Amino acid sequence: MEQQHVLHRFFCSCPLSCSSISSRPISLFSHKGLLPLLALFLLLGVFLPWTRSPLIPFPNRGSSFPSNWRDYSLSQAAKFAAKNGTLIVYTVSYPFLPFLNNWLISVSIQKHQDKVLVIAEDYATLYKVNEKWPGHAVLIPPALDSKTPQNYGSQGFFKFTSRRPKHLLEILELGYSVMYNDVDMVWLQDPFTYLEGSHDVYFTDDRTEIKPLNHSHELPNGWLNICSCTIFLRPTNGSKLLMKKWIDELRVGSRANKGNDQPGFNRALRKTAHQVDVYLLPQEAFPTGGLYFRNKTWVRETKGKHVIVHNNFIKGFNNKMKRFHQFGLWLVDDHALESPLGKLE
Ligand SMILES: *[C@@H]1O[C@H](CO)[C@@H](O)[C@H](O)[C@H]1NC(C)=O
Ligand SMILES: *[C@@H]1O[C@H](CO)[C@@H](O)[C@H](O)[C@H]1NC(C)=O
Ligand SMILES: *[C@@H]1O[C@H](CO)[C@@H](O)[C@H](O)[C@H]1NC(C)=O
Ligand SMILES: *[C@@H]1O[C@H](CO)[C@@H](O)[C@H](O)[C@H]1NC(C)=O
Numbered sequence: 001m002e003q004q005h006v007l008h009r010f011f012c013s014c015p016l017s018c019s020s021i022s023s024r025p026i027s028l029f030s031h032k033g034l035l036p037l038l039a040l041f042l043l044l045g046v047f048l049p050w051t052r053s054p055l056i057p058f059p060n061r062g063s064s065f066p067s068n069w070r071d072y073s074l075s076q077a078a079k080f081a082a083k084n085g086t087l088i089v090y091t092v093s094y095p096f097l098p099f100l101n102n103w104l105i106s107v108s109i110q111k112h113q114d115k116v117l118v119i120a121e122d123y124a125t126l127y128k129v130n131e132k133w134p135g136h137a138v139l140i141p142p143a144l145d146s147k148t149p150q151n152y153g154s155q156g157f158f159k160f161t162s163r164r165p166k167h168l169l170e171i172l173e174l175g176y177s178v179m180y181n182d183v184d185m186v187w188l189q190d191p192f193t194y195l196e197g198s199h200d201v202y203f204t205d206d207r208t209e210i211k212p213l214n215h216s217h218e219l220p221n222g223w224l225n226i227c228s229c230t231i232f233l234r235p236t237n238g239s240k241l242l243m244k245k246w247i248d249e250l251r252v253g254s255r256a257n258k259g260n261d262q263p264g265f266n267r268a269l270r271k272t273a274h275q276v277d278v279y280l281l282p283q284e285a286f287p288t289g290g291l292y293f294r295n296k297t298w299v300r301e302t303k304g305k306h307v308i309v310h311n312n313f314i315k316g317f318n319n320k321m322k323r324f325h326q327f328g329l330w331l332v333d334d335h336a337l338e339s340p341l342g343k344l345e
Contacts, residue, residue: 069130070123070139077138078174083115086177091164093121093144095317097128097344098332099183102324105331105339106187113340119167132341140167162250164228164261169243172235182229184311184320186329191230191307199279200238204230206262206312208290210283210298217280219273228265229310230286238276245272289313293323
């Protein structure tokens with residue numbers, strides 16, 4: 001860990017953060033009269049075998065990664081990406097790569113990018129992400145056709161979303177905590193500080209009615225519309241049970257779901273209510289797009305409290321992108337360098 005920090009500091013180009021370089025390795029080398037560059041190579045030579053810094057193009061390529069990303073398994077990928085037993089998972093198909101980059105920039109600004117694992121829905125995405133950012137993408141077969149964007153409500157979208165609880169369950173079975181995010185989200189603050197207590201599962205409400213700031217964190221009564229977009233799960237029996245129930249509900253209700261996994265998630269929540277310890281995240285921090293993008297007054301009143309914004313309650317790739325632009329949430333143009341993927345042409 002220490003070595004990795006030293007390396008990061010050597011590589012970093014920003015003078016401000018470089019001013020914090022620990023003096024030990026510097027003085028060690030300068031006393032011996034070596035050029036800084038030589039010192040850097042020495043450091044690389046000494047520490048390369050033990051580091052997996054993303055700044056080194058192919059760290060441990062031979063031992064850590066398979067020769068073809070096709071053979072990179074979920075358990076290998078999870079082991080590589082997880083930090084402190086936790087993963088952040090984002091599922092994406094090729095047409096949505098700009099949204100991945102936008103989201104990833106916002107995650108990087110909160111310094112959580114290291115534990116991101118992208119579940120690629122097609123081989124083009126798998127190769128592209130791993131080319132730019134080795135090890136952070138995995139494909140769990142079967143792959144989808146990569147040509148068309150899977151819009152909400154389409155049959156393709158259903159196949160896409162029905163796999164979500166299966167992937168999450170697999171990750172839980174491997175023993176990791178997991179934060180899942182939908183494709184059309186952006187972080188404004190660090191969500192991890194909101195995961196209070198040690199509940200099995202944390203989620204957000206997709207209903208647009210305004211709640212008091214002190215609203216309850218229990219499963220709401222009455223008609224339920226919990227979002228399947230931001231979910232945090234600990235690897236407990238309760239959350240595994242919920243994922244299994246969700247899979248069952250999608251199987252029996254696939255026609256009624258019309259390509260949306262959310263009703264199944266809500267039925268599963270209702271049916272497991274007494275067996276799973278749940279936590280409803282605060283509305284002002286995790287607002288539905290139906291509130292955030294539609295009520296300026298509310299947004300003003302809750303200014304500074306928003307943590308993750310969800311660009312839902314709107315259909316279509318172009319409309320979502322346009323709305324992100326309009327609200328100053330399209331970070332790709334100005335912050336591409338802050339993404340581990342860099343600029344995607
Ligand atoms: C690591 O995980 C534990 C348990 O989930 C948590 O309490 C702790 O704050 C985490 N540490 C860091 C550095 O994130
Ligand atoms: C929220 O605050 C109001 C007014 O202070 C109070 O009447 C209500 O019981 C509180 N609700 C919860 C869930 O604590
Ligand atoms: C979770 O389930 C496993 C397998 O069914 C069981 O052995 C274990 O005791 C359970 N743990 C808790 C905390 O209930
Ligand atoms: C918008 O938000 C304000 C402030 O919270 C609230 O009073 C108003 O009822 C909301 N408007 C709608 C249409 O929900």
